[in-house]
Amino acid sequence: MPVEYVGLLPDLFREGQGVVTHGRLGSDGIFRAERVLARHDENYMAPEVAAALKAAGYEEHPGEKAY
Numbered sequence: 406m407p408v409e410y411v412g413l414l415p416d417l418f419r420e421g422q423g424v425v426t427h428g429r430l431g432s433d434g435i436f437r438a439e440r441v442l443a444r445h446d447e448n449y450m451a452p453e454v455a456a457a458l459k460a461a462g463y464e465e466h467p468g469e470k471a472y
Contacts, residue, residue: 410438417443 408426418424418441428438450458 406436407434408436408438408441410441412441414441415443 408428410426410428423444425442425444426436426438427440427442428436430436
Protein backbone atom coordinates (compact mmCIF):
# COMPACT_ATOMS: atom_id res chain seq x y z
CA MET A 406 0.00 0.00 0.00
CA PRO A 407 1.48 3.39 -0.87
CA VAL A 408 2.15 5.49 2.23
CA GLU A 409 3.00 9.18 2.26
CA TYR A 410 4.70 10.68 5.30
CA VAL A 411 6.42 14.00 5.91
CA GLY A 412 8.78 14.07 8.88
CA LEU A 413 11.64 12.22 10.51
CA LEU A 414 11.46 8.44 10.51
CA PRO A 415 12.23 6.45 13.69
CA ASP A 416 15.87 5.44 14.26
CA LEU A 417 14.96 1.78 13.89
CA PHE A 418 13.32 2.29 10.49
CA ARG A 419 14.96 0.53 7.56
CA GLU A 420 13.97 -0.92 4.18
CA GLY A 421 11.78 -4.00 4.54
CA GLN A 422 11.04 -3.32 8.22
CA GLY A 423 7.45 -3.59 9.42
CA VAL A 424 5.94 -0.35 10.65
CA VAL A 425 2.86 0.85 12.46
CA THR A 426 1.32 3.99 11.00
CA HIS A 427 -1.42 6.30 12.14
CA GLY A 428 -3.25 8.42 9.59
CA ARG A 429 -5.97 8.32 6.95
CA LEU A 430 -6.53 6.57 3.66
CA GLY A 431 -7.22 9.08 0.89
CA SER A 432 -9.77 8.58 -1.90
CA ASP A 433 -6.76 8.22 -4.23
CA GLY A 434 -5.68 5.02 -2.40
CA ILE A 435 -2.67 6.64 -0.72
CA PHE A 436 -2.39 6.32 3.05
CA ARG A 437 -1.26 9.63 4.54
CA ALA A 438 0.51 8.85 7.78
CA GLU A 439 0.62 11.34 10.63
CA ARG A 440 2.87 9.05 12.70
CA VAL A 441 5.22 6.19 11.80
CA LEU A 442 6.48 3.76 14.44
CA ALA A 443 9.12 1.09 13.75
CA ARG A 444 8.13 -2.43 14.76
CA HIS A 445 10.49 -4.95 16.28
CA ASP A 446 10.10 -8.47 17.59
CA GLU A 447 9.74 -9.39 21.27
CA ASN A 448 13.46 -10.23 21.46
CA TYR A 449 14.58 -6.68 20.65
CA MET A 450 16.91 -5.02 23.11
CA ALA A 451 18.24 -1.49 22.68
CA PRO A 452 22.02 -1.48 22.09
CA GLU A 453 22.57 0.67 25.19
CA VAL A 454 20.66 -1.80 27.38
CA ALA A 455 22.52 -4.78 25.90
CA ALA A 456 25.87 -3.07 26.60
CA ALA A 457 24.87 -2.24 30.19
CA LEU A 458 23.76 -5.83 30.84
CA LYS A 459 26.97 -7.19 29.34
CA ALA A 460 29.04 -4.80 31.51
CA ALA A 461 27.10 -6.00 34.56
CA GLY A 462 27.98 -9.62 33.77
CA TYR A 463 24.63 -10.72 32.36
CA GLU A 464 24.98 -13.86 30.25
CA GLU A 465 22.74 -14.51 27.29
CA HIS A 466 20.56 -17.59 27.60
CA PRO A 467 20.07 -19.89 24.59
CA GLY A 468 17.32 -18.55 22.35
CA GLU A 469 17.70 -14.95 23.55
CA LYS A 470 19.05 -12.26 21.28
CA ALA A 471 20.81 -9.11 22.39
CA TYR A 472 21.32 -6.57 19.64
